[in-house]
Amino acid sequence: MGVHSGPVSGTTGVNDRSNVAGAGINIAQRVMDCGDAGHILLSKRVAEDLAQYRHWQQYLHDLRKTDALAEGHRAVELLPVSRDAVNGYQLLTRLIMIYAQAGEFDLALDAMEREAHNPYAPEYGSLTLDRVWDPLRGNTRFARFVASLAPKDSR
Structure with a gap:
């Protein structure tokens, strides 16, 4: 010091x-x-x-990232999906956004894939247009996941 x-x-x-x-x-x-x-x-x-x-x-990291991840985890712990499906899933989606913004791509994609079935998960339109997901663009796993959510042609 x-x-x-x-x-x-x-x-x-x-x-x-x-x-x-x-x-x-x-x-x-x-x-x-x-x-x-x-x-x-x-x-x-x-x-x-x-x-x-x-x-x-490799030894430098931003405490804002650490704090954001900790706060996101804490929010999900305080209001889990099992207690409040709507708000719990919204907090979980926010945590996934934090993962993406913090460069924790594997954590973000693991959670997206795990929660894809729930009605409050990030949907195709948001994942393709919302800038919050920009850090994941170019990631092949993210591209495959988004493509799997694309609307099916009804013809």
Whole structure:
């Protein structure tokens, strides 16, 4: 920690041992309290700098993605389909959208295929036109799934 986090100076503590103090320590502690164990939080600027190096890219991830996935899972847990078919399926569809937007394509497609039979699942028109599904376009599994939902010619 300590990347542009504020001033830190050496001092003597109450037990006459050397210590450090300053606004940088306070900011660092507050930032560290926001993170999960085993993770290091960086400013967006530092993360962008590290992203320039290919070997660092695999270690960087956006907490918004993590938070969105966690919130989506939590919503589905709080109101499962078994308790409320209409709203539960709407929340499940939102979770599938979060998967797609977060780049979790296999999770999105697994859920789509599993829930395709329910009346509130994403339908052909939405999957072909709605921009929320754009991250999945070009994915062959998604293309096959959408094609399987296409209206059948009634002639």
